[in-house]
Amino acid sequence: MKKLINDPADVVSQALLGMAAAHPELRVDHENKIVYRGDAPVSGKVGLISGGGSGHEPLHAGFVGPGMLDAACAGEIFTSPVPDQMVEATKRVDGGAGVLHIVKNYTGDVMNFEMAAEMAAAETGVEVASVVTNDDVAVQDSLYTAGRRGVGVTVLLEKIAGAAAEQGRSLTEVADVARRVNEGGRSMGMALTSCTVPAAGQPTFELPETEIEIGIGIHGEPGRRRVPHVPARQVAEYLLEPILADTDFSGGDGVIAFVNGMGGTPLLELYLMFHEVAGILEKAGVRVARSLVGPYITSLDMAGCSVTLLKADEDLLRLWDAPVRTPALRWGV
């Protein structure tokens, strides 16, 4: 294992030290591993908190700031944060309008956020609503699985719900917007390589040089199937085929199309992929209204990408275009 670290046990806390040094506009609670926007709580505004295992940067701490999250709770690498963190963050970001928990659909995240919501209600009386993202079409959504995983749509949701909260919408309205984003979004990912968890010291899975994994998750958990390594054009088809089969994205106000890097793939290749994705969408009669390209929800050093499509409407596009000022997304300011 070759990584820019000092000690595998201290990667998350040392990265948070760097985050605090690089972004003085944020406030970092190092003891609880929580990143806050500097002016939290914002009086009268719905507070948005999210959190999850580390290793997906910039998600979630990189999306803390005006127009997006009020706080992000960092867990150990690929491990959900604990309820104490979410309870603390909930108390600190409540500006009197309630708090929305944004949770990715993984067993650990859901259980820890559930315990946190129970504890926060008992201890503080802050009104809490939760939205769980589950956009990954690689996973069969049935009673016999933990359900689809929350992946790329989480990034779009945090931006859009953040804008809705910034506009002064109520907790119910912000939660509604968030659910609308989750319901209208679908994703599919792939890996060229495995990733290496620092504390484990070796790649999470073996992927031969000649093969790629289709339907990969963001924790190095194996995907749907393994296929021979093929050109980007074919990979784009592998990713879009199940998304377009799941949901009709044609017509209407088009889509927000998001090509995401898994952490180890250069932007050059992501733009090349976006070209392939755009070509397939055009043929399918899907109009790209807005786009996002870059590594925003990653899986440590994994090489690969994911594609997310979100069905847009006028309201969602206005919220998407609204100003945002965070370490990783910043426009209109």
Added chain:
Amino acid sequence: MTGAGADTVDLDALGGWIREFARLVGEHRDELTRLDSAIGDADHGINMDRGMTAAIAALDAAAPASAAALFKKVGMTLVSKTGGASGPLYGTLFLRVGATAGEVDELDGPGFAKALRAGLDGVVARGKPEAGDKTMFDALAPAVDALDAGLDEGASLGAALRAASAAADAGRDATIPMQARKGRASYLGERSVGHQDPGATSVALLVAAAATALGGPGQR
């Protein structure tokens, strides 16, 4: 009373159970993580070791005065320090064990069995597993059943715990051919078949630790 009711375990022995579990988790840390990398996210050993190390530190800092206090401290520490799915599941297990054990400084066999069954019920309430889902439940439920059955038949707590440990081991081994229906392993579908469940493996350590600590020298 005869049979099971005749032997009791005191606070030292109950604390010894937790310490033996922590020792086994530390010893099997890499194996648990290796099992988890095959069908999960490669952190079960790391997380359980971190949680149990913190639990032992909490017990060392202040000796609990009752079984309720002992298990509550262990449960709360696991919830706060473990993360992932294991934190809420093992945390809830010990919190329920403590609530059912009550403000006592010793438990008899049926008392311990009742507390452990409450822990199992807590796992079911939190994670909603069913038999055959390939989870910790598949080792824990047979162990709790075997403990009850042993005590009902008049076995000593030690003998019943050894039977429970054998049942947990068998339950753990039985997860190998199962297809996962809960947790991250469920994303694999059929590809989860042929792998031993990491959660069932750590539960087998938990029950083995009980057989060692509560069925041996700590027992009166």
